[in-house]
Amino acid sequence: MTTTGESDTAARTGPWWWERRRSAVLDVGLGLASAAECGVEGVQFADDAGIPVAVGVGFGVLAGSALVLRRRWPIAVVLISVAITPARMGILMAIVGLYTLAASELPRRIIGALAGMSLAGTLIVTFVRTNQDMANGDLTIGEGFIPFIAISTSLGVTAPPVLLGLYVGARRRLMESLRERADSLERELQLLAERAEERAEWARGEERTRIARDMHDVVAHRVSLMVVHAAALQAVARKDPEKAVKNAALVGDMGRQALTELRQMLGVLRAGDTPPKPAPAPAPVPLAAVGEAADRAAPRAEPAAGSTAPDLPEGPCLAELDELVDQSRAAGMAVDLSVEGDTRGYAADVEETAYRVVQEALTNVHKHAAGAKTYVRLAHRAAEIAMQVENGPPPEAGPAEVLLPSGGNGLVGMKERVTALGGVFVSGPTDAGGFKVSAVLPASAGQ
Structure with missing residues (x-):
């Protein structure tokens, strides 16, 4: 042979x-x-x-x-x-x-x-x-x-x-x-x-990147607001006790929600399931309800036996954009939100990405341009949805300025999210000395 x-x-x-x-x-x-x-x-x-x-x-x-x-x-x-x-x-x-x-x-x-x-x-x-x-x-x-x-x-x-x-x-x-x-x-x-091993390694790398990006999006915004409110609380603790109580209540609520989101994310890593959406962020507490803020620190009653928690969406959506903007306003940021076009529903990936872009852009304003006037624009078009977050030049640093750490991955994460859905992402400084973040997503992406 x-x-x-x-x-x-x-x-x-x-x-x-x-x-x-x-x-x-x-x-x-x-x-x-x-x-x-x-x-x-x-x-x-x-x-x-x-x-x-x-x-x-x-x-x-x-x-x-x-x-x-x-x-x-x-x-x-x-x-x-x-x-x-x-x-x-x-x-x-x-x-x-x-x-x-x-x-x-x-x-x-x-x-x-x-x-x-x-x-x-x-x-x-x-x-x-x-x-x-x-x-x-x-x-x-x-x-x-x-x-x-x-x-x-x-x-x-x-x-x-x-x-x-x-x-x-x-x-x-x-x-x-x-x-x-x-x-x-x-x-x-x-x-x-x-090739299967290479694809598996690539998938593991992509999954690590996605988890890191999600952890950044979920935690960075709320922790940044917590730091801002904590600084404000320290500044007004003796001068304005009512405002201090309000800020303390907001810090507590945001901390609890950040822990909830982290716990859900870690649960996904253990079980491999799709993470349920965290509970919506609390609205700012009005001054008239300052007396109720102290009750938030008391232990919460457990749900009755046999009761079932309502099913939560898979991720944040554009309907929660108002709450997101209100949180930044409660932290002292002057934010103007404008929506153009007829509001309609999109795929879950599109809505979550649009929400995360606005969230990360507001977080960057808190970090790098605290106190700057910010404009959030959302446009519903025939075949796409566009969003833009633009802030003016930051005011001169005062004695109570809060310096927040930055990992330098926020813009990279936003661009990765947008381009993964076939969209366009642009960011950069403006002629007026501020910063602008723009993104356009196809309405049919994720379907």
């Missing part, structure tokens, strides 16, 4: 042209047997030709030993067997040579031509020798049997090895084809496994 490619080089363990040592041993054994046969037949050949016996035997041994080359030069072996057929030599060489020739990768026309030559040579020699034996009295049969003997002998010597060689060669090529196909499938499976 032959092999191809890298396995062919690895399979060659025999000397010279043999692939395996057992092949070399087999060919050498056949060569010795053929040399012995031709050497014995060389005695009769020397007697018929009138030459010394030693010459006839030596000629037979030399010609018979050519069978050792059957794998290397099968054509030469068959031609030698045809050439020594008139000397009544090389029956074993002819049979093995024809088998090797038919099983080789040579074209069929060459195999057919050489098999025809061997058949014709054997037929002619058998016919002539039979006539000579009948003339000498060595064979007594009817003359009508001479063609039958010649044809049957030539076919018996030629047809079986050729047919067997063709069958073995076809089977060998089929096995090689199946082996190559199996190797190809194995390589393809290996490539698919590598």
Whole structure:
């Protein structure tokens, strides 16, 4: 069985042209047997030709030993067997040579031509020798049997090895084809496994990025507002107790909601489920309800047994934009919200992304331009929804200015969210010294 490619080089363990040592041993054994046969037949050949016996035997041994080359030069072996057929030599060489020739990768026309030559040579020699034996009295049969003997002998010597060689060669090529196909499938499976591993690694990276982005969006805004309210609480604690109580209540509510959102996010990481939407942020507490703020610190009553909490949406939506803006206003920011076009529903991904863009932009204003006038614009268009958050130049820093840390990933996260839905995101400073964030999302995204 032959092999191809890298396995062919690895399979060659025999000397010279043999692939395996057992092949070399087999060919050498056949060569010795053929040399012995031709050497014995060389005695009769020397007697018929009138030459010394030693010459006839030596000629037979030399010609018979050519069978050792059957794998290397099968054509030469068959031609030698045809050439020594008139000397009544090389029956074993002819049979093995024809088998090797038919099983080789040579074209069929060459195999057919050489098999025809061997058949014709054997037929002619058998016919002539039979006539000579009948003339000498060595064979007594009817003359009508001479063609039958010649044809049957030539076919018996030629047809079986050729047919067997063709069958073995076809089977060998089929096995090689199946082996190559199996190797190809194995390589393809290996490539698919590598690609699957790459896709899994890419998916893990994307999931880590998404989780980091969601954690940033969920926590940064509320924590920033908590810091602002805490600073205001510290500033007015003695001057305006009512306002201090209001700010303390807001800080508590925002902290509880931030913890709730974090707990839900961590629950998703453990269970692999889609995170439910956190409870909506509390509206700013009016001054008239300052007396009720103290009650917020008291332990909350547990729901009655058997009661079921209402199902929450999967994420924030544009309907909560007013509450988001009110939270920033309660923190002391001058925010103007304007909505253009007819309000309508969008896919959950679109509404959440639009909400997060506005949320992150307001958070950046709290961090980098506290006290600056801010404009939030939302436009409902035929095939898209556009949003823009623009703030003016920040006022000069006062004694109560709050410095908030920044990780530098807010704008990157907003751009990733928008571009993932096929939208356009633009951000940068304005000519007036402020900063502007604009995003346009296709209305059909996420559906």
